[in-house]
Amino acid sequence: MTPSLVVLTDFFAVTNRALSYAASLAVPLGAQLVLLHVRYDGRPVPEGYGGRHTPRGEQKTDQALLKLAAEQTIRTQVDVAEGLLPEALTEAIRRHHPLFMVLGRHSDSMESSELFASVVMDLLRHAPHPLLIVPTVGWDACPPRRLLLAVDGEPFSLADEDHQEVLSRLLHATQATLDVVHVTEEQVRPKEGVVLETVCANDLVSHFAESRLHVVYSSTVVGGVLEEAARQEADMLVVVARRHSLLGSLFHRSITAQLIQESAIPVLLLPAED
Incomplete structure (x- = not known):
């Protein structure tokens, strides 16, 4: 069974950088990528992708995910889930058995940083699985040495x-x-x-x-x-x-x-x- 890395993606630049980092790790690990997108999890939708509760908005999101997967240089599949993030991750772990999950750290402002850490801690409580946090800036080595x-x-x-x-x-x-x-x-x-x-x-x-x-x-x-x-x-x-x-x-x-x-x-x- 080919190992996988599950990457949470919301189309923002910071998450795309996390995706790039995950792709660079997947090559030497011989792994494939799984782009996990969770609807209705409370996160904002990027401008231009429409409302998350409308069929048209969801269709545009699905199309964007497929385009993003096609742009990767390694095998990449898309997984769209609905509901809350911890439950969606638990199900994704059950289906894909990833080596680890990958999550991009958003803004470095104090308020956003504390909120992000709170989300990560909640994920670890409900879905205890290895989790890689990729910050916005401050690093440039990939794969790590x-x-x-x-x-x-x-x-x-x-x-x-x-x-x-x-x-x-x-x-x-x-x-x-x-x-x-x-x-x-x-x-x-x-x-x-x-x-x-x-x-x-x-x-x-x-x-x-x-x-x-x-x-x-x-x-x-x-x-x-x-x-x-x-x-x-x-x-x-x-x-x-x-x-x-x-x-x-x-x-x-x-x-x-x-x-x-x-x-x-x-x-x-x-x-x-x-």
Whole structure:
């Protein structure tokens, strides 16, 4: 079965950039693209595509999707769903079994950024599947060559066994390097083996050298992770999204949500059960 990447598309430039990024990753991964468009999900319709509740507007949207798919240089299919976004994604995952989903991050204004992070966190709650967030600007490397995995040093279990293969397949396909960052406020350096064991225990990679672990002392986890990403000149950040963070009553307190909002490079979220 040919693997796939499901790309949420709404025809805006930022999402088209996410589509271009997904297409560039699909080539080395040997994957096809699925353009997922969800009607009636509350997002605005681009000017010129008509009202979403009218048959003519829906017809124009369908035609635009087919045209967009035909313009891709790799095999691309279209999937149009109705209803709310989490339910539509859950169904798309069931049908297409994607390696991961791809979503473009919209405006960098504070209000839009917080709303976007809230939507992503809601998606991870209801459709726990690897999700790649592609920001509007701030990156130019594709496929990525330097990945940085952020871990907290505590044991975790990924939500699905298939998710364990995503990172290793991506590394193998792109020939990228992988480093690990662990941020701590403590002045006592943690044992490298203990921290890396949380990665190896989930079979995210087959072998890992302690020299690839970077311990950062910072007053904030988000600040430490982003500073290390800049120092490493990483072009993709990988984050294990823990369930206890996703269920927080105030999403902006979640480290995952903050990284979604503030990262200047694409972020691959791997949902964990705890």
